[in-house]
Amino acid sequence: MIVLSDYVQTALKLAEYDTLEDGSYVATVEGLRGVIAIGDSIEECRRDLIEVIEGWIALRIRFGAKIPMIKVSQ
Numbered sequence: 001m002i003v004l005s006d007y008v009q010t011a012l013k014l015a016e017y018d019t020l021e022d023g024s025y026v027a028t029v030e031g032l033r034g035v036i037a038i039g040d041s042i043e044e045c046r047r048d049l050i051e052v053i054e055g056w057i058a059l060r061i062r063f064g065a066k067i068p069m070i071k072v073s074q
Helices: 004-014 042-062
Strands: 015-019 025-029 036-039
Touching: 004 015, 004 025, 004 042, 015 042, 025 042, 036 042
Parallel strands: none
Antiparallel strands: 015 025, 025 036
């Protein structure tokens, strides 16, 4: 059984951050379609990403959609 916090922490390790033209940041996680976070700083973007991932999981559970397995490559 995967615990929500473990899933979120793994997703954060896989997150890719980019800088936008206005200096803000955007983060995505490969394999988690629709998970996109934006923030004025990396820290704000990361906090937003955590909320987005948690909401994404909650919606998938609510609608009976599969939650893909993710893991960090070693």
